Amino acid sequence: MFAAYAARIDRDQPLTGLELGERPAPEPRPGWTTVNVRAASLNHHDLWSLRGVGLAEDKLPMILGCDAAGVDEDGNEVVLHSVIGQTGHGVGPKEPRSILTERYQGTFAEQVSVPTWNVIPKPKELSFEEAACLPTAWLTAYRMLFTNAGVRPGDSVLVQGAGGGVATAAIVLGKAAGLRVFATSRDEAKRKRAVELGAVEALESGARLPQRVDAVIETVGAATWSHSVKSLRPGGTLVISGATSGDRPSHAELTRIFFLELKVVGSTMGTKDELEDLLSFCAATGVRPVIDEVLPLDRAREGFERLAAGDQFGKIVLTVG
Secondary structure (H helix, E strand, O other): OEEEEEOOOOOOOHHHHEEEEEOOOOOOOOOEEEEEEEEEEOOHHHHHHHOOOOOOHHHOOEEOOOOOEEEOOOOOEEEEOOEEOOOOOOOOOOOOOEEOOOOOOOOOEOEEEEEHHHEEEOOOOOOHHHHOOHHHHHHHHHHHHHHHOOOOOOOEEEEOOEOEHHHHHHHHHHHHOOOEEEEEOOOHHHHHHHHHHOOOEEEOOOOOOOOOEEEEEEOOOOOOHHHHHHOEEEEEEEEEOOOOOOOOOOOOOHHHHHHOOOEEEEOOOOOHHHHHHHHHHHHHHOOOOOEEEEEEHHHHHHHHHHHHHOOOOOEEEEEOO
């Protein structure tokens, strides 16, 4: 079957390890289901995998891709939850949890196999392309906002780095949930898009906000860390799920964190229940993922190049068939 996969690890030039070509189709396995992929979406996780983060050399070649929607063996339209081993289903109770492509072949292929427990019905209201955007970036944003930040309608939130998949999702979900959303970006066009999506104001990175916020959604890391901490009200919560600009800020702001009793919460992906809730939320409210571009699988390299350059606003989706 045709697939986009990591053939080599290159920490400095990750795209040199990306290859497109034939790979073995999944073999039947007890407790697992094979899904015919209709759409899959790119995440920064895929770029990090090509750098060897979370992906060991001995696992190569590895088909990339965490997110997918497709059709299962019985003809049902489904979405995949991409955290494997969260409950032990399909892998045994002692195996640590992993994200698809860290241990098991991913979704950038004609077929993918996952534990049957990880297969969720796709709401009819969502297209395959829309549903394929949800299991990583949108699920991460959903958990960051509603589980780990604990915000309620009327609260205020700062979303750093408008344009990325998680950040874009946080703006749209926050608006739909009645939050007062501020966003930042270095790019004027992305700031304008953020306002169109529901941010009350979008500012240049590092700019002073009109008010202190209840929570910050942080995925950028070192470049925005100090600004994130300084933007919180006393007792506020900073939720971090990524560090695309690096994980070592020049100033950790420790004094401000303890003096103002700020909370710093790490967040990774989400649960199957949260993904089901997110799918229902989108189906019921009309909220839809922001899609930057849809490409056929054989043009996956173009999508990776766009993601690596940071040119996208929203999700890049690959379609199969």
